[in-house]
Amino acid sequence: MSLAPDRIMELGWAFVPHRALLAAVNLGLFSALDQGPATVDELAAACAASPRGIRALANALTALGLLQKTAETYQNTPETALFLVRDRPAYLGGMLEHTAALADRFRDLAAIVRSGEAPEAVDQPEHGEAFFQELVPAIFGMSYPQGTAAAVALGAGDSLRGARVLDVAAGSGAFSLPFLQRDPTATAVAVDLPHVLEVTREFATRFGCADRYQYLAGSIRELDFGVAEFDVAVLGHICHSEGALWTQRLLAKVVRALKPGGTLVIGEMVPDDQRREAVFPLLFALNMLVHTSDGDCFTLREYQEWLTAAGCSAIRTVANPGPSPLILATR
Ligand SMILES: C[S@@+](CC[C@H](N)C(=O)[O-])C[C@H]1O[C@@H](n2cnc3c(N)ncnc32)[C@H](O)[C@@H]1O
Numbered sequence: 001m002s003l004a005p006d007r008i009m010e011l012g013w014a015f016v017p018h019r020a021l022l023a024a025v026n027l028g029l030f031s032a033l034d035q036g037p038a039t040v041d042e043l044a045a046a047c048a049a050s051p052r053g054i055r056a057l058a059n060a061l062t063a064l065g066l067l068q069k070t071a072e073t074y075q076n077t078p079e080t081a082l083f084l085v086r087d088r089p090a091y092l093g094g095m096l097e098h099t100a101a102l103a104d105r106f107r108d109l110a111a112i113v114r115s116g117e118a119p120e121a122v123d124q125p126e127h128g129e130a131f132f133q134e135l136v137p138a139i140f141g142m143s144y145p146q147g148t149a150a151a152v153a154l155g156a157g158d159s160l161r162g163a164r165v166l167d168v169a170a171g172s173g174a175f176s177l178p179f180l181q182r183d184p185t186a187t188a189v190a191v192d193l194p195h196v197l198e199v200t201r202e203f204a205t206r207f208g209c210a211d212r213y214q215y216l217a218g219s220i221r222e223l224d225f226g227v228a229e230f231d232v233a234v235l236g237h238i239c240h241s242e243g244a245l246w247t248q249r250l251l252a253k254v255v256r257a258l259k260p261g262g263t264l265v266i267g268e269m270v271p272d273d274q275r276r277e278a279v280f281p282l283l284f285a286l287n288m289l290v291h292t293s294d295g296d297c298f299t300l301r302e303y304q305e306w307l308t309a310a311g312c313s314a315i316r317t318v319a320n321p322g323p324s325p326l327i328l329a330t331r
Helices: 006-013 013-028 029-034 040-046 050-062 077-082 092-107 109-116 125-138 140-153 176-180 194-206 239-257 280-289 299-307
Strands: 068-071 072-077 163-166 189-191 213-216 230-234 258-267 313-318 326-330
Touching: 013 050, 013 092, 029 040, 029 050, 029 072, 029 077, 029 140, 040 050, 050 068, 072 077, 109 280, 125 140, 125 194, 125 258, 140 163, 140 176, 140 230, 140 239, 140 258, 140 313, 140 326, 163 239, 176 189, 176 213, 189 194, 194 213, 230 239, 239 258, 239 280, 239 299, 299 326
Parallel strands: 163 189, 163 230, 189 213, 230 258
Antiparallel strands: 068 072, 258 326, 313 326
């Protein structure tokens, strides 16, 4: 087998596709192309940029498969039209912009690997609250389709009516909003840090569901969620920052809050059991090293073990538009 340096070169230059994508989002290039195919000059005018800059950027994006080029015009691909045009429900531009801040924190990754300690761990509210206030609107476009997949899988508004939903670490409410939208008789309790709940309120109002939310402010490590009160409980992208110990405590508490027969939904980045193949979840686990005291991405086998210990059965997965399948379990 002959070895070529291509992959290492490509990884060494991986900051360029990242920055090209961010620049295109920042310039509104994909949104401009939502009006239809455009030439370099037309795009330059629409993005208030130089033709020279737009030519280089649009050609690089074309080579990356993020634009299609025909003769001298560029257009969105189905993927960029869906995820990178502003105001689309699955818009990921906000999340991409947030990755610029994340990238800064990776600057001295070797030092963090040496010490094993995140400099300003976001699982500590004094660092986390402001961070999460910015993060949760940015990840709405990733989380909301996952919440929708959960609501569909559980038959919200159909076989499941009048559900009481517990949204733990609710953020924007992306996981509970689809239940309330599909069923006008469903209600939810959103739990989060006080200032992040301001964001939850904004989204609940924007989606016309504000009157059906109750809010529980405080730390999920300390709050009690009651006993047998909820039909559905959701843990959207919280276990990874909590780490193994706090996740197991959280699962026990959340399962206790479910009515018998109620369903727990977990939205997460789930690597393969051997932790050697699932690229995005394993990169995200590195992100948890950089950002948290004890965070990690847990495998399906680990969740199965913990959920069983917490009193769940019928542990299953549901395909969804996110990075990993949703995990569902019945109390
Ligand atoms: C990655 S966001 C996920 C938000 C939302 N569930 C989603 O999937 O889009 C993590 C959420 O957990 C909340 N959170 C983190 N630590 C918390 C704690 N100790 N107590 C309450 N909420 C916490 C953050 O404020 C944030 O809203």
